[in-house]
Amino acid sequence: MNEIDRTESVVAGVAKFVPPAQAAPSGSEEASHTLRIEPSTGWVSLRLRELWEYRELLFFLVWRDIKVRYKQTALGAAWAIIQPFFTMIVFSLFFGRLAKVPSDGIPYPVFSYAALVPWTFFANGLSESSNSLVSSSNLIKKIYFPRLTIPIATVLAGAVDFVIAFAVLILMMFYYGITPTLNTLWLPLFVLLAFIASLGTGLWLSAMNVKFRDVRYVVPFIVQFWMFATPIAYPSSLLSEPWRTIYGLNPMVGVVEGFRWALLGTETRPQGVVALSAAAALLILVGGAFYFRRMEKMFADVV
């Protein structure tokens, strides 16, 4: 039996109860599938295949988060726009108009909003996922499933807000007469990068939050500092090389620069910054995933 068949049989197995008597001819391999529950020590495998098997649960968790969010709030989807849009207005007023912060020759409102859209996705994903395990404690204590699904679902649920806020960005570009170029095709890559950065940080913080509830108070600070450490209100061209490239160690620098380059056509392709940001984001994600899995065994006991 090859890999795919095996996975299929396990997946089908969850769905259908096969009486033992009939199980024997249909899949002898299934019968010999023994799961061993034992103490784990130190760093453990990520069990990505199991995570894949639980993709439907992941889907339902994302769906629930989205559904509940829009059901519970009076303004619903409008919030997805309000947050970045009003920040943009404030930025345009204070940084653009009063402080005369340069914006690489692009109208300041669209310059800052193009950065605020991925930033809001990142920041909301980060703060919501860091609290996700604690708020799902009733699930964690009562049922088994790969715990990684919880923060992943939380960050993914923010994608809807992102799409809505992005639609407004398109309108703004239209308003300011900015025509997108072929570079726009690179955009999904930068969205993915924002997702990786958000989830990676969220994994670290959510696992820590289970043990140290201080994290909840630390997160707003992190988000605030991170925002000013990211070229949202100002262009990274204020920095000179090599600092400008090193600045890419902050994964959100790559995302923001990427967004501006792909959509607004700011100067040359920021490949150095993006490569560094991608490496940093992946490092945070992989490290966060292993840290999360390592801490996972105490979640149900402590949360």
Added chain:
Amino acid sequence: MRNDLAIQVESLGKRYRIGAKQEPYGTLRDTLARTATAPYRALRSTLRRRGNREAVSGSNEIWALKGVSFEVRRGEAVGVIGRNGAGKSTLLKTLSRITEPTTGYADINGRVGSLLEVGTGFHPELTGRENIFLNGAILGMKRAEILRKFDEIVSFAEVEKFIDTPIKYYSSGMYLRLAFSVAAHLEPEILLVDEVLAVGDMAFQKKCMGKMEDVTAEGRTVLFVSHNLGAIKELCRTSVVLKDGVVGFHGPVVDGVAYYTRNAQADEGAEARAASRGTRWTSMSINGVDAALSSAINSIEPFTVEAGLEVAEEFVEARFKCRVDDASGNTLIYHVEHDRERERPGLALGTHHVRVDFPPLWLVPGIYTLFFKLTGRTEEGDERRYTSERVLLNVTGKLNGNGRAIISPPLKWSLSHEDLKRKS
């Protein structure tokens, strides 16, 4: 692992830190403070060790499970019995992979579905329909499977009319029915169930029991944790009795239940003796036989329960009560000794014998419990209560309550008939 086994548990142990239990989560400040005060606390606990052994014993950890080993064959229904804190839930949580064991291992042969509570993940804002899908996915069902069973789930829960209403508007009964219904349609090879039947009204519990019986009859492997000895006896043929985290008994369910009640009595007796050095209930007997040895009574015969009572303080007023409960905890009899109630006599020092003659109770065979209670008032006006051990009444006989009733007295039926034609 042998092929005919579904679960094999081998010297499984689970340790909890008591510190972690008392403070469910730590803060950085606490961690820092703890590090700073560690030497002081070490000193204090050394000093305290002499005074209060209980507080320090086992330092800061408890073993909820200790070297637990047993096997469950395929298609076997096993009841897990034990007092609160015996480790039943920890065992189930470990086997369903919610928490990791500290030592040992368990091999599971087959897909596991665990029901530690019903309605896990239900969201009040979502409709019944949406919650069925969400809860089903959380329990491990596939979307296609939920779709297939959807109508069945809804009709079992009897919520057809409200299926598109957010469940925050549901009555608690509807909520529970829906929650159980989703859970009941989960079809794993191995089912781990924890006390889910302890919810809802009597009619709903009956329905749940019926569903559980179907599950066991279908030949699925079931591990069933409950305080309801009657339910355990009905559903399971084998039992595992946990006592302070170790397996006290593993074998046929009748023996397991007997072992458990005997132990519970001994424990309660010891506790009572430790608690009140003075007044206490002593031996209890049924039909003249020590209740700890045999407690079988026939449902259609009268019986006598006797108990000794040592009174170590003088009571100016004393009242006796006798209570009989069924296995689900429903009180069937709560009888106050009436003559004495009117006169309110006192109770002198020394040993007393209390004897209650029961008429035939016509109880449907099963497990019932009985105990005595003494409420006494001292001269100073303090009211004291002393409860005897719970005696197990193992009621035997041929009565049946037609699956519903608890008592089945011999009713006399008669039918009369008047012919309409003759009347006119």
